[in-house]
Amino acid sequence: MPLALIDVLSDHLSEFSSGFWVTVRLVVVSFAIAMTVGTLVAALRIAPSPWLQRLGGVYVEVFRNVPLLVLLFISFAGLRRGGLDISAWVAGTASLGLYTAAYVAEALRSGVFSVGKGQIEASLSLGFTYGQTLRRIVLPQAFRTVISPLGSLTIAMIKNSAIIGVSLLALPDLLKQARIVQSRTFQTDEAFFWAAVGYLLLTGAVTLAIRNLERRFEIRR
């Protein structure tokens, strides 16, 4: 059994490693989209206009409550049938990115709110401008409280990226490659074992990185 395990890996190393890097790329691109859109939506939600706030709220409620698979169907098959020629990569990363952006927005918003109002008032009364207050008082503290939710969102993103590959989008990510190896060799346990190792490596690395960051930016009270 252990020998078969090693054989499957050495025979199909190129499939597994290319799948692994496709997964990494998917996650990195989606993360960039999620952070950008998430920041914009968070800005909408704390904007002074109630209409903008409502707009941000609708975004969050829609994208947080809809299954990722539905977004993938809409963005790929749906838009293609509608005449928009969208590639699997764009549809996949945009769906995962926009989906996670709703959670990023919520995490950022609660991070900003975690800084007490009194601190902002104090810094304004000390003569800091609004921009200085944001940069020197609010954001450094908000950043600390946001590290761990953003970390768990990244882990969720790694796991969710597997949905892109096996659903209708033909993207050869890690899980997809494991399926291909499985269908060729019929060694289900072995093929899935190595995919599991790949995913656990990724989620483990992110967990460690987050723990490190948290320790470095720990709030000592």
Place this chain on the structure above:
Amino acid sequence: MSYLLDPDNWEWLFTGNNARFIVEGFLINLEIAVVSILVALVLGLALALARLSRNRVVSTVAGLWVDVFRNLPLIFLILYFALALPASWKKAWESSVPGWAPEAFQSGLVLGALMGLVLYNSAVLAEIMRAGIRSLPRGQGEAAAALGMTYVQSLRHVVLPQGLRRMVPATVSQLITLNKDTTLVSIIAITEVMRRGRIVTSSNFFSDVQAPVLHVFIFIGLLFVVVNFTLSRLSRRLELRERRRTGTRLQRVRGLEDQIAAEPT
């Protein structure tokens, strides 16, 4: 935009049994979610207690188990069980499912889906429960022991009622995630809402009215938004009421569910 809003493209919704066919599929998703969360709660509690056990071996094994299953993609688990479960297990499932169970549960396919959903979610819930229990001051358990309660008694009367209360919001948001995740079982050929959506779009199923993919899946997405939005509102209302009733702001377990719950405001 005109493609999206063109009434001709929405006609399918009102013709034949399209809408009913899809909504019935959606109910299958909800059934799968409810069954999975109930089993996962029980298994999750067992895992949480095992992880908190004073026996080193038990707690290490439980910890490893939980960490592995909550860090693997759910779709990975579902696919694996669908492919790897021996046919005899599926047969055994089919012959042992009670006749009154919903139709979707009669097929052996659902066993793999349920195993994936339950193993994954029980691991996530175990972490939530463990954090809930650990967040209690140590004195609570010690006081119960000093009063002569056995371990089981102190769990039942002191630790769990307080610890579990702290995990309600996190559990509800995990339920919402689970609700969305039930769409993943479509990949292993269970005809729930996603499959039904594809059936409706592919073959002009009930009439010769064309049902565009975009519109069908926007409709399906809206079904999820309505149910999940209602659930999260309900959980927020409950929490606010509880806060008013007790006059305190109870500490909550946060950050361990898949996607973190919103703060009630």
